[in-house]
Amino acid sequence: xxxxxxxxxxxxxxxxxxxxxxxxxxxxxxxxxxxxxxxxxxxxxxxxxxxxxxxxxxxxxxxxxxxxxxxxxxxxxxxxxxxxxxxxxxxxxxxxxxxxxxxxxxxxxxxxxxxxxxxxxxxxxxxxxxxxxxxxxxxxxxxxxxxxxxxxxxxxxxxxxxxxxxxxxxxxxxxxxxxxxxxxxxxxxxxxxxxxxxxxxxxxxxxxxxxxxxxxxxxxxxxxxxxxxxxxxxxxxxxxxxxxxxxxxxxxxxxxxxxxxxxxxxxxxxx
Amino acid sequence: xxxxxxxxxxxxxxxxxxxxxxxxxxxxxxxxxxxxxxxxxxxxxxxxxxxxxxxxxxxxxxxxxxxxxxxxxxxxxxxxxxxxxxxxxxxxxxxxxxxxxxxxxxxxxxxxxxxxxxxxxxxxxxxxxxxxxxxxxxxxxxxxxxxxxxxxxxxxxxxxxxxxxxxxxxxxxxxxxxxxxxxxxxxxxxxxxxxxxxxxxxxxxxxxxxxxxxxxxxxxxxxxxxxxxxxxxxxxxxxxxxxxxxxxxxxxxxxxxxxxxxxxxxxxxxxxxxxxxxxxxxxxxxxxxxxxxxxxxxxxxxxxxxxxxxxxxxxxxxxxxxxxxxxxxxxxxxxxxxxxxxxxxxxxxxxxxxxxxxxxxxxxxxxxxxxxxxxxxxxxxxxxxxxxxxxxxxxxxxxxxxxxxxxxxxxxx
Numbered sequence: 001x002x003x004x005x006x007x008x009x010x011x012x013x014x015x016x017x018x019x020x021x022x023x024x025x026x027x028x029x030x031x032x033x034x035x036x037x038x039x040x041x042x043x044x045x046x047x048x049x050x051x052x053x054x055x056x057x058x059x060x061x062x063x064x065x066x067x068x069x070x071x072x073x074x075x076x077x078x079x080x081x082x083x084x085x086x087x088x089x090x091x092x093x094x095x096x097x098x099x100x101x102x103x104x105x106x107x108x109x110x111x112x113x114x115x116x117x118x119x120x121x122x123x124x125x126x127x128x129x130x131x132x133x134x135x136x137x138x139x140x141x142x143x144x145x146x147x148x149x150x151x152x153x154x155x156x157x158x159x160x161x162x163x164x165x166x167x168x169x170x171x172x173x174x175x176x177x178x179x180x181x182x183x184x185x186x187x188x189x190x191x192x193x194x195x196x197x198x199x200x201x202x203x204x205x206x207x208x209x210x211x212x213x214x215x216x217x218x219x220x221x222x223x224x225x226x227x228x229x230x231x232x233x234x235x236x237x238x239x240x241x242x243x244x245x246x247x248x249x250x251x252x253x254x255x256x257x258x259x260x261x262x263x264x265x266x267x268x269x270x271x
Numbered sequence: 272x273x274x275x276x277x278x279x280x281x282x283x284x285x286x287x288x289x290x291x292x293x294x295x296x297x298x299x300x301x302x303x304x305x306x307x308x309x310x311x312x313x314x315x316x317x318x319x320x321x322x323x324x325x326x327x328x329x330x331x332x333x334x335x336x337x338x339x340x341x342x343x344x345x346x347x348x349x350x351x352x353x354x355x356x357x358x359x360x361x362x363x364x365x366x367x368x369x370x371x372x373x374x375x376x377x378x379x380x381x382x383x384x385x386x387x388x389x390x391x392x393x394x395x396x397x398x399x400x401x402x403x404x405x406x407x408x409x410x411x412x413x414x415x416x417x418x419x420x421x422x423x424x425x426x427x428x429x430x431x432x433x434x435x436x437x438x439x440x441x442x443x444x445x446x447x448x449x450x451x452x453x454x455x456x457x458x459x460x461x462x463x464x465x466x467x468x469x470x471x472x473x474x475x476x477x478x479x480x481x482x483x484x485x486x487x488x489x490x491x492x493x494x495x496x497x498x499x500x501x502x503x504x505x506x507x508x509x510x511x512x513x514x515x516x517x518x519x520x521x522x523x524x525x526x527x528x529x530x531x532x533x534x535x536x537x538x539x540x541x542x543x544x545x546x547x548x549x550x551x552x553x554x555x556x557x558x559x560x561x562x563x564x565x566x567x568x569x570x571x572x573x574x575x576x577x578x579x580x581x582x583x584x585x586x587x588x589x590x591x592x593x594x595x596x597x598x599x600x601x602x603x604x605x606x607x608x609x610x611x612x613x614x615x616x617x618x619x620x621x622x623x624x625x626x627x628x629x630x631x632x633x634x635x636x637x638x639x640x641x642x643x644x645x646x647x648x649x650x651x652x653x654x655x656x657x658x659x660x661x662x663x664x665x666x667x668x669x670x671x672x673x674x675x676x677x678x679x680x681x682x683x684x
Contacts, residue, residue: 138532164357167620168619170533170619
């Protein structure tokens with residue numbers, strides 16, 4: 001009898017302890033779901049719930065203490081850091097995988113490479129025709145994600161030098177919609193995560209050294225860090241819950257967890 | 272004795288009957304008042320949040336724009352701030368200052384000037400660092416959190432105007448996430464919404480009317496029995512399905528037909544919305560036409576009018592109020608639709624000069640952006656203000672319906 005109650009209490013304790021919430025970036029969402037599923041299969045006691053909403057949503061939840069782990073496809077912003085500081089919470093940051101952001105065009109487009117400066121010109125609206133970057137004489141149609149996306153912010157910060165997108169840029173509600181639109185529009189250009197790449201569209205080689213070397217995005221170039229537009233994917237958690245979330249985070253970082261990263265289509269951490 | 276008992280029983284029975292009637296009446300009244308109260312509450316909430324926008328500055332709450340104390344510039348508009356940070360304005364002379372180039376600073380740039388140790392792990396030295404920075408660079412413009420400004424701050428804090436009605440309704444740029452100063456011009460969004468809705472109604476009205484005439488006057492009952500549920504089924508398809516259909520079928524079709532650089536246009540939105548408005552238009556106007564009294568139609572035919580003349584001169588004039596109600600409710604649906612439009616119109620916030628260009632509508636903007644806004648912030652309130660505009664447009668449409676149907680009734684009697 002006594003042992004039974006202790007066992008029940010223990011079960012309750014651990015299940016309460018492990019009912020963790022993971023919230024944030026839609027880019028990380030498919031990966032986190034897969035990781036959580038396999039983790040729960042091997043650890044029957046563990047309970048994880050994964051929800052999306054965007055990187056900003058994850059950080060907001062971390063500030064409000066409504067999530068245990070915040071997923072993010074960008075680094076924490078200064079004002080989010082300040083909010084956490086005000087709330088008196090310390091956090092830890094872990095990189096769980098990498099993603100290579102690919103710039104894509106229609107398969108019929110002759111242009112196969114662009115420099116960062118040219119990309120900035122295209123997305124801020126300075127360059128409007130493909131002939132300005134060595135292509136045919138046709139107007140450019142620029143696709144982007146909606147502003148809620150972490151990818152939108154990352155691209156603005158790292159490719160566009162923090163300048164604002166031109167208001168003529170078409171914004172699509174999902175990455176899949178960008179692939180669809182680029183595949184059916186001749187003058188189109190857009191950006192997507194490596195996991196969404198397929199044969200319907202062509203990925204451009206990108207140069208970050210003013211045209212000296214152009215690198216194509218792929219799992220290999222992202223792994224050896226020669227491709228310039230690689231972004232880390234993060235987990236953020238508060239130090240107060242570190243004990244509870246550590247086993248799962250460690251699992252994601254383990255060899256088994258990193259295998260899932262590659263299977264989902266992101267770049268595993270190099271050992 | 273027995274009769275008294277019977278009488279009592281009767282009285283109790285009628286009492287219960289009355290009571291239950293009263294109870295049901297009360298229940299009905301309660302439910303209708305709850306419904307109206309909910310509507311009123313939602314409207315009050317919408318306007319309260321929306322109007323709050325005009326009490327706010329376009330710069331994020333808790334942040335200030337600061338410059339060096341020797342700088343002559345005292346005031347910058349929201350658009351100037353955005354252009355400065357986009358490096359479209361590169362010299363102070365363009366905004367009334369000296370001929371030096373502007374040095375931009377945001378909190379993320381702090382690591383270029385100070386190391387983490389200098390700032391301190393609890394950010395305790397941040398105010399001193401910022402103070403030093405503002406003092407040492409004469410041409411700096413800095414976007415800073417207010418609480419890291421200490422008392423002996425050596426820079427000047429710039430005054431930024433509140434969001435004005437003129438900026439909101441007359442502004443041509445909608446970039447609510449622009450840092451440091453949000454650009455909240457809704458003109459492109461309002462025009463986009465009206466363009467798409469107008470196109471939808473121009474496409475759907477003739478088609479819907481034709482179908483309604485056919486079904487009510489020409490088709491035999493067997494065809495009608497198949498067609499009517501089929502058309503009503505159109506109303507039950509989720510809008511995201513229409514959106515995907517539009518993106519994969521209609522968008523490439525428009526691009527090829529008109530030889531455009533891009534197929535995601537206002538027209539694509541109009542076609543999808545036109546299809547979505549069809550069931551409303553057809554059902555309501557068909558019902559109105561079928562309500563034409565048989566006697567009137569037979570009188571017309573007896574006078575020697577042909578079937579077409581009867582439809583044209585008797586049925587349509589008789590049911591015109593129902594037809595206009597159907598058309599206007601159809602537009603109402605088109606104006607408020609979010610998901611389908613979000614997928615096919617391209618959502619570029621530029622003022623459309625033709626229906627063959629990408630447009631961004633109000634509902635699509637709210638749907639796409641509300642998720643990322645922080646509760647009570649500037650962007651959140653701006654989206655609620657957009658909701659108010661949409662509400663007023665729909666209200667205007669509904670009042671028009673009321674007016675038209677009332678006037679018609681009055682004419683008849």
